[in-house]
Amino acid sequence: MDEAVLRAVVPQVIAILVRRGADFAAAEDAVQDALVEALRSWPDDPPRDPKSWLVTVAWRRFLDVVRSDAARQRRELAVEGEPQPGLAETADDTLRVFFHCAHPALTPTSAVALTLRAVAGLTTRQVAEAYLVPEATMAQRISRAKRTVSTESFDRPGDLATVRRVLYLVFNEGYTGDVDLAAEAIRLTRQLAALAQDPETDGLLALMLLHHARRPARTRADGSLVPLAEQDRTLWDSSLIEEGVALLQAALAQERRGELQLQAAVAALHADARTAEETDWVQIVQWYDELLALTGSPVVRLNRAVAVGEADGARTGLAALAEVDPGLPRHRAASAYLLEKAGDLPAAARTYAEAADLATSQAERTHLTKQAARLNAALR
Amino acid sequence: MPKYLLLKHYRGAPAGVNDVPMDQWTPEEVDDHIQYMDDFANRLRETGEFVDGQALAPEGMWVRHDGPGRPPAVDGPFAETKDLIAGWMVIDVDSKDRAIELAGELSAAPGHGGKPIHEWLEVRPFLQHHSETIE
Numbered sequence: 471m472d473e474a475v476l477r478a479v480v481p482q483v484i485a486i487l488v489r490r491g492a493d494f495a496a497a498e499d500a501v502q503d504a505l506v507e508a509l510r511s512w513p514d515d516p517p518r519d520p521k522s523w524l525v526t527v528a529w530r531r532f533l534d535v536v537r538s539d540a541a542r543q544r545r546e547l548a549v550e551g552e553p554q555p556g557l558a559e560t561a562d563d564t565l566r567v568f569f570h571c572a573h574p575a576l577t578p579t580s581a582v583a584l585t586l587r588a589v590a591g592l593t594t595r596q597v598a599e600a601y602l603v604p605e606a607t608m609a610q611r612i613s614r615a616k617r618t619v620s621t622e623s624f625d626r627p628g629d630l631a632t633v634r635r636v637l638y639l640v641f642n643e644g645y646t647g648d649v650d651l652a653a654e655a656i657r658l659t660r661q662l663a664a665l666a667q668d669p670e671t672d673g674l675l676a677l678m679l680l681h682h683a684r685r686p687a688r689t690r691a692d693g694s695l696v697p698l699a700e701q702d703r704t705l706w707d708s709s710l711i712e713e714g715v716a717l718l719q720a721a722l723a724q725e726r727r728g729e730l731q732l733q734a735a736v737a738a739l740h741a742d743a744r745t746a747e748e749t750d751w752v753q754i755v756q757w758y759d760e761l762l763a764l765t766g767s768p769v770v771r772l773n774r775a776v777a778v779g780e781a782d783g784a785r786t787g788l789a790a791l792a793e794v795d796p797g798l799p800r801h802r803a804a805s806a807y808l809l810e811k812a813g814d815l816p817a818a819a820r821t822y823a824e825a826a827d828l829a830t831s832q833a834e835r836t837h838l839t840k841q842a843a844r845l846n847a848a849l850r
Numbered sequence: 851m852p853k854y855l856l857l858k859h860y861r862g863a864p865a866g867v868n869d870v871p872m873d874q875w876t877p878e879e880v881d882d883h884i885q886y887m888d889d890f891a892n893r894l895r896e897t898g899e900f901v902d903g904q905a906l907a908p909e910g911m912w913v914r915h916d917g918p919g920r921p922p923a924v925d926g927p928f929a930e931t932k933d934l935i936a937g938w939m940v941i942d943v944d945s946k947d948r949a950i951e952l953a954g955e956l957s958a959a960p961g962h963g964g965k966p967i968h969e970w971l972e973v974r975p976f977l978q979h980h981s982e983t984i985e
Contacts, residue, residue: 577944579851580898602853602979603901603942611898639851644979831978 476508478661479521480591485563486525492532494570494624495616498588500532505591565665568658569628572636573619580615581636587612589661590654600649630666634674634730637662641678652682669721673731676721679714680737683707695837699746711741732761736773751781768795776804784812802828803838810845819845853901853942853976854949856956858969859935866969870962879964886959894941894952905937940976949973 480501487497504527508520517523571585586597598608641655659675687701696702718734735757743749758774761767771794779787787808794801802825810818822842829835872880894900909927916923939956943949953971961967 579942579944582851583898601851601942603898607895607898607900607942609898610896614896614898829977830975835977 473509474657476505476512476520476524477591478657479524480505481564481567481589481661483521483524483528484567484588487528487532488566488624489563490529493620495620496532496535497528498616500528500535502587502593503531504528506593509593561665565662566624566628568633568662568665570619570622570624571615572628572633573622574629574632575618575622576615578636578639580611580618581632582639583608583611584615584619585636585658586640586651586654590658592649592654596649600643600645600651630662630668630671633662634659634671638674638730641681652678652685656682669724669726670728670730672717672721673728673734676714676718677730677734677737679710679717680734680741683710683714683741689833693833694840695833697837698740703744706741714738715741727760727764729761729765732757732764736761749780751777755781768798771795772798772801772804776807779808779811784808788812799828799830800825803834806838806841810841815845815849819849851942851944852946852949852978853940854946854953855972855974855976856939856941856949856953857935857972857974858937859972863970863972866957866961866967868961868963868965868967869969872961875962879960879962882960882964887956890956890959891939894939899941899943899948899952901940901942903937903939906935908934908936946975949975 483504484494484497484501487500488494492500501524504524507527508524512520568585568589571588572581576584583597583601586592586600587594592600594609594612595605597612598605601608637655637659640658641652643651645651645653656675656678659671659678663671663675683706684698684701686707687703687705688696690696714734715738718731718738721731722735736754739750739754739757754777755774758770758777761770762774772791775787775790775794777787778790788805791801791805791808796802802821806818806821806825809815809821819842822838822845826835826838826842829838872883875883891900891903911924912926912928913922913924941949941952943952950973953973957969957971958966959969
């Protein structure tokens with residue numbers, strides 16, 4: 471059985487149940503039950519049409535629950551009998567499932583959890599494992615999220631930007647357990663891009679593809695980080711790069727530029743360089759200028775300072791960095807890099823060590839500690 | 851999303867406001883304190899923020915490698931009770947602010963006289979495992 475095929479239809483099946491009169495929370499529960507049943511029985515007995523199978527089983531499950539509730543409460547059924555044939559969901563219905571799960575009333579953490587279950591079709595256990603929390607905690611997080619959105623209208627059009635933010639968070643989580651969240655985020659963003667027909671969503675997909683293309687080169691077998699300039703570029707996935715660049719060009723051509731398209735443009739310039747030396751830093755700085763004008767983001771200002779250091783020399787980069795909030799997570803690391811490039815090795819070694827203390831991931835901390843160690847050894 | 855360790859130990863922080871040793875409390879005060887901790891953990895289970903919580907026995911020992919072919923060297927326990935780690939809780943929350951808010955609540959556990967202990971808790975972020983972050 472191809473689990474990906476199964477999971478791809480989950481949001482459509484939820485949309486169908488909602489269209490037939492189920493409320494979102496009950497529909498989502500019923501589909502999750504059907505999904506678990508499918509994972510159990512399909513390997514031996516695969517259905518001809520996975521989607522109708524899921525609709526049938528989920529609908530029956532929904533009716534069972536409604537009937538037992540009704541029996542308990544001694545009241546009449548609100549929903550009647552067998553599914554009406556020929557009632558299909560539309561692209562808009564599926565899109566509403568995306569909007570609902572990323573609803574602005576949810577915190578980012580709960581939006582991510584609900585999206586992974588109801589849109590990505592992961593089981594609660596898989597989501598819990600991916601985020602390294604107990605399954606019971608994740609189950610509570612998801613049911614609270616469903617309660618929060620239960621009072622929100624399912625039919626009101628939502629905001630694509632909130633969905634993109636949720637998918638971006640999922641992508642950044644990478645992979646810790648069996649579930650590759652970066653690959654999941656790409657799969658969902660592909661679905662969203664097909665439904666939304668919107669350049670900024672295409673920009674997000676391009677950004678993800680261009681980053682994902684470099685993943686095989688980004689870490690060594692032992693998990694340690696390889697900086698962009700030292701990556702073996704033959705390991706980059708050229709088909710993902712091609713797809714990302716084509717998507718981005720088509721998006722930019724629509725002249726509705728957004729932050730994600732501009733970030734993807736920077737990633738595309740890196741992908742375009744056959745060696746680190748060939749990188750077109752001057753053009754990268756120009757994209758960062760545009761990004762900064764658009765967002766005013768301090769993180770962009772920081773990345774721009776590093777790019778300026780490459781384009782116009784380390785001293786100019788350090789001058790640009792002096793304008794950036796020193797409290798930013800990677801400020802020290804950027805500063806250490808530019809100091810070494812400027813030839814001030816003792817200061818660079820010191821700053822790398824400080825940066826290691828401020829790192830937010832294990833791999834980053836190890837990498838920065840080794841940079842400090844390398845310079846200290848050279849200075850002895 | 852970010853995970854934080856709420857660590858209850860006695861190393862470096864000033865004494866809590868209501869700093870009376872537990873054996874000077876009434877038995878009911880001890881029960882109330884434990885009940886507060888349990889309720890707190892249960893509330894976090896319901897909000898989907900609980901990861902783990904453990905209390906540690908006060909006695910312990912120091913162990914280190916003592917050379918190839920030799921059993922590990924064991925020493926202590928040392929009488930440094932001020933280094934004691936009493937226990938911890940691990941939470942998975944939306945933000946640093948939320949972690950601080952929860953640590954504040956935990957620190958309000960009742961103690962002597964039924965009044966909050968106001969003890970200092972150390973709050974430490976976990977280093978993340980992933981390295982996917984878009985540069």
